[in-house]
Amino acid sequence: MARYEQIASDLRDAIVRGDYPIGAQLPSEAELAIRYAAARGTVRQAVALLASEGLVGSRQGARRIVLGSERSQSFAELHSFAQWARSMGYRASGSVLASRRRPCSSSEAVRLSLEPGEEVLDVLRLRRLDGEPVLVERTVYAGWIAPAVERLDPDCESVTQELYESVGLVFAYGEHLIDAVAAGSEDARLLGVRRGSPLLRQRRVTTTQEGRPVECSDDRYRAGSVTFSIRNSTAANPLVRRAGD
Amino acid sequence: MARYEQIASDLRDAIVRGDYPIGAQLPSEAELAIRYAAARGTVRQAVALLASEGLVGSRQGARRIVLGSERSQSFAELHSFAQWARSMGYRASGSVLASRRRPCSSSEAVRLSLEPGEEVLDVLRLRRLDGEPVLVERTVYAGWIAPAVERLDPDCESVTQELYESVGLVFAYGEHLIDAVAAGSEDARLLGVRRGSPLLRQRRVTTTQEGRPVECSDDRYRAGSVTFSIRNSTAANPLVRRAGD
DNA sequence: TAAGCGAACTTGTACAAACAAGCCATAGGT
């Protein structure tokens, strides 16, 4: 663990613990540099990390202030339903309801950088939290990863983790589109809600460390089961609003 | 504009223009440092900015690669419906349907750091894109900003901008919770949809540069009108999934 | 042919120094 991560971790703990309550000022960079016996640049890296997590805000000339005290989850917990569920204390389960190979559509070819007509693997999964069906996942995997996906246990808890263990695949980057849709008849049947009732939809494309697209997916959450949370600031602005389709 | 921002801007333009297509490698830091006659640290700040926008990915030891080529909006465009609409080429309009002062609830007291029972301003607005009703906004303003809000034109296009111009208020930090809900009868009537139809809900709390909470809001978008987009990576992880309420 | 090794390249981390720019409280004057 890098020095600046240690410092960030220490400060984060102090914030979470309440040593620096919301609205309070953080010590100055110079003071922190002395306290941790590190260069100012290293301290700046540490507080920049906290700022990117939305824990502290910063303006030129004034002391940094504490904005929040909630620890945010890791990328793994965002990307993997199972890992997220586990960290929240839920028990996740899931099952593959359908899985078939087919040629990719033209839009999929673009999103997964495939040749038109190249083969993809289409998987329909139902995910549960503590036994309650919560999420319908329609995932399209690029052909090159399909064999590894087909070897997975149909009731496999964490696809992400299994793929890492079996073929060393790491999901490194993701793009997510979030909107609301009405439940179709299949969605409604699987999630146990009425047709037309609101679902939170997350469409995503995931790529490897090398920038190679692995999968694109259409995930639909039952309303009330899951909320997405974003912190942003004039400095860091992850979330973007877009016109609907 | 700082040197590193100029460099970032130049590289971003090159990516958007297609000089570096998706999947391509960026020049090395050393090469960029020579090209821009800047120190390596400055170049690193520039590419770190692009990485935070999700445009490029980076791993130790390997050249940086291009992940996307879409320009992401600024914080202002995320926070202000009007500014976002304008940047997308739409014409935004809106109108205040109700506005009244009342004592705050206990949950509002916590979110806006107010004393229990302190007065807040409750505003109901309907927002339109090109004349089409798209968004129902229920905003609660902290008492100290209420007078400035009440002085606003009821049909004011951009509340954010007006508040900046009238009292110098800057919205600097925001926390957003996103989920899907069914339209209530008021939502349905205002948006011209059927009761129970899906809406994309964004609950947010906004604070000033000093970390002082200004408003909390419950915004409901008609399904299909707006999508939220997030890019993330193992390095930068803005988006977080949470259990529903 | 295939595995393994190593050298060159590239990004990550850390330190040090200097100046610019913005904030804030205090001292002083009106």
Next chain:
DNA sequence: ACCTATGGCTTGTTTGTACAAGTTCGCTTA
């Protein structure tokens, strides 16, 4: 009492250096 100027404090930007750690690719060797 209020307003302003000023100086000290704090964060932002930039440069330079050094080493650590990971990737890539070609060459050697079994």
